[in-house]
Amino acid sequence: MSTTNPRRHGLILLAALGALTTLGAHAESNRANILFVILDDVGADQLSITNPSNLALARTPTIEAIASQGVNFTNCWAMPECSPSRVSFFTGRYPARTGVGSPLTQTTLAQSQCSPYEVTAPRLLAGAGYESALFGKFHLAQNEENPFGIGAPASVGFTRFNGTLLGGPPFIDETVAGQITDPGAVASCGYPVLGNAPAICACAFEDGTCEEGIDAVDCLTAGGVPLTAADGSPITTCDDDAIGRIDWSSTSGNYAWPRTVNEGSVAFQEIPARVYADTDQAELATAFILKHRAAGTPWMCSLSFTGDHDPWQQPPADLLPPGTQWPKNLPYACDVEPGIDSAGLQQRLLSDWTIESMDRQIRRVLLATGLAAIGPGGLTITAPDTLIVIIGDNGSFLTTVKAPFNPVRAKATAYQTGIVVPLVIAGGPVNAPGRAVDAMVNVVDLFELWGEAAGIDVDDAMPGTRQLDSFPMMPYLRNPMQEPLRPFNFSEYREPYQAEPCYPCLVASPGGATCTDTILTTQQLCESQGGVWYGPGGVVTGAPQSTCCELYQALDEPSGFAVVYGTQQAITNGRYKLIANTLETCAVSIPGTAEYEFYDLPQCPFAGVLFGRGLDNPGANLLTSGVPLSAEQTAAFNGLKAALNTLNADMAPCVGDINMNGAVGGADLAAMLSFWGGPSVADLNNDALTNGADLAILISSWGVCGQE
Ligand SMILES: [Ca+2]
Ligand SMILES: [Ca+2]
Ligand SMILES: [Ca+2]
Structure with missing residues (x-):
């Protein structure tokens, strides 16, 4: 790789921010398989490896063991929300380039979902003979407003997918499959509760069987529905009338969720799948890895747990540490219920339990596949041919944020709590394990790592003028003395195109x-x-x-x-952080809003316990401190602003370039015609239709982008 590669345009221009040295360690020929574990909404605040001063976090011995035998990246930025981060680590490109700047909802148009023309990780790796699979939450594209429907994963290269197209578990069914009918009665966890524990119930199964005396969560874990009276109280006998009231089609949280499967070009659904989602995903991943390890064929397995995205429920008993008990003084609930308004405390507890359960699932997968063994010192990674990568996809959700991080500047913001995520890598080519790397890395860099692991030059693999934002990561794994490669780090969210207007x-x-x-x-x-x-x-x-x-x-x-700003961008040179905000045009000025914020991270609160970079809390904003910026601060502010402007100019969209080759021409016209009618990436005027109005735009932009 060369620093003069035109695809690294942004990299060259931004090199002025810092020394660009030793780019591209010499590639070694041995290839590594990849196990990529995505922890949904697990920010840096949640784990002991990234928030070491907080001693009351979820217990994650597996992740700690992996970090102690690998590399702990303590300065990793994600995008502030699920879909932008996920598309970025599977394409190596920032949201402005992928068009995915916001989490997908049912009304997000195709052009704000991952494009079928992206070179995604499975497509990249197929070039080196890898088979790739994704199990669990996808959320790069979805079935609504997308011409590929439930085949959306395959349309972006994930031809082996088994999981959910939703952004998290479905809403909890507070009627317990239609059984609760009394107005005002609510089962906020999706199962009956008695005292401060899941109730003991009769448990009905869709095959007509029923068992008595079962804990409601155990019942759900076994694929059943706990019998519940109209007022929400548990039913303890296998009552035929009660069983007859069950709506077997209803979905509910982690225990009854809509499964979508893509196998090659075949797509189908199972609604609902009655199995704890994370367990299902871990078992699917285990089977896939075992198959390839037996055959000796290269593979990438993305294990994208649904857990720890809201809504939260109690995980199955076998996934919690023995003796786990709900606190006696905390009402048992999963959300606000009549008489229970402390939902935040319950959500924090259930989020911790979910993280602990995911940690156990990771351990099970590693042990079952032979990627780890239990040695004298506990869990021992035994994966010389496999790279194990664990990441959080964005900052934690508001109510679950752990001190000293900031719960009101969390997920969905470009503040530190929203974008600093755990990243741990072990196995395969890691040299001198058990170290931390403090250099800036970004979720887009993982795309480069996928290529590096497979011995692929990602630049060579990109078609036409496709631009990447990724920097190499393998040098950090191989060389403990590796100098930082990134002169800057970047994160953003953007407004999506929606089929329906948005409201406040x-x-x-x-x-x-x-x-x-x-x-x-x-x-x-x-x-x-x-x-x-x-x-x-x-x-x-x-x-x-x-x-x-x-x-x-x-x-x-x-x-x-x-x-909440419509768009928020953050850029840092490692010390100073500039945040640029945009709001819709407003006739009045809303207090507290500003176009720019500027922070000196080592001087921000809690820097001493957060690897030298504190939190960009309101009081630390240098632009509102009342003290004029020093000459050094002014230079940093102007430098970051210029770098951001340069990056934004470089990321400006090429209207009409549907196939992303840097020009508007016959191939784009053919693409548009293939999508004619409904929503598609060729819907250039964002009206959910692909028709003559879009064709007129395409023809008017005919030619090479950036040239008249
Ligand atoms: Ca997420
Ligand atoms: Ca084109
Ligand atoms: Ca249109």
Whole structure:
């Protein structure tokens, strides 16, 4: 690889920010298989390896063992939300290039989902004979507003997929499969609870059998439905009337979820799959790995756990440490229920339990596949031919954030709590294991690592003028003395194109309420986060409002009103961090909003316990401190702003370039015609149709992008 590669345009221009040295260690010929474990919404705050000063975190002995025998990357940035991060680590490209800047919802248009023209990891690795599979949460593309429907995974290269197209577990069915009918009665966990434990119930199965005296969670784990009276109380006998009231088609959280399978070009669904999602995913991964290890064929297995994305439920008993007990003084619930309003405490506990259960699942997969063994010192990695990579895809969800990280600057923001994630790599080519790497790395760099592991030059593998944002990672694994490769790090979220207009959702936050009109895009999503919906159907006076700006004015400019920016970009040179915000045009200025924020991370709070980089909390913003910037700070501010502008210019979209080859021509026309009619990546005017209006745009942009 050369620094003059035109695909690394952004890299060259930004090199001025720092020394670019020793790019590209000499590639070695031995190839490694890849086990890639994705922990959903597990930010750096959650794990002892990335938040060492907090002694009350979930217990993760497996991840700690892997880190102690591998490399712990303590300075890894993800994108602030699921879909942008996931598309980035499977394509090596920032959200502005992939078009995926926001988490997918049912109304996200195809052009804000992963494009079928991306060179994704499975496509890259197929060139070296690898078979790739993804088990669990996908969320790069989805079945709605997508011409490929439930074949969306295969359309972007994941021809071996078994999991869910949703962004997390489905909503918990608070009626327990239709059994609770009393108004006001709610089973917030999706099963009956008695005292502060799952109730003992009769457990019905779809094959007509029924067993009595079973713990409600054990019943769900076994694929059954706990019998529940109309008022939510448990039924302990196998009552035919009660069994007859069960709606067997309902989905609910981690125990009854919509499975989608892609095998080659065949796609099908099972709704619901009645198996604890993470267990199912771990078993599928184990079988896939064993098959390839027996055959000696190269493979990449992405194990994308559904767990720890909201909503949370109690994991199966065999996945919790022995003796795990719900605290006696905490009401048992999974969300707000009548009389139980402390949902945050319950969610934190269930999130910890879910992380502990995922840690156990990882251990099981490693042991079952021979990638690890139990040695005298405990879990011992025995994977000389396999790279084991564990990452969190974005910062933690608000209520689950652990101190000292900031729960109101968490997931869905470009602040540190929203984008600093755990990244641990062990096995295969790792030299001098048991070390930490503090150099800046980014989720896009993982794409380069997939290529490096397979002996592929990712630049050579890219078609046409396809631009990558990734930097090499293998040098850090092979060489303990490796100098930092990235002169800067970057993260962003962007507004997606939606089939339906977005409306404001107001969520309670300290000192007031935070409004978003871009993230919680439906009434159900909004209310599931405890928000008040101001779109159509909202019950509040003054609804509907179409934007947070309108709502702010309609509420007569209330104090404590915060707003989620439509777009947020963060760039750092390793010390200083610039955040650039954009809001929709608003007739009034909403207090507390600003175009730029600027932080000196080593001077920010908690830097001493967070590897020298503190938290970009409001009080640390150098632009609002009242003290003028020093000459050095001014230079850093201007340098980062210029670098961001350069990067944004480099990432500017090429309108009409459907097949992503840097030009608009016959191939794009053919692509457009192949999608004619419904939603597609060729819907250039974002109206969910591919038709003459889009054709007119395509013809008017005919030619090479960036040239007149
Ligand atoms: Ca996520
Ligand atoms: Ca093209
Ligand atoms: Ca259109």
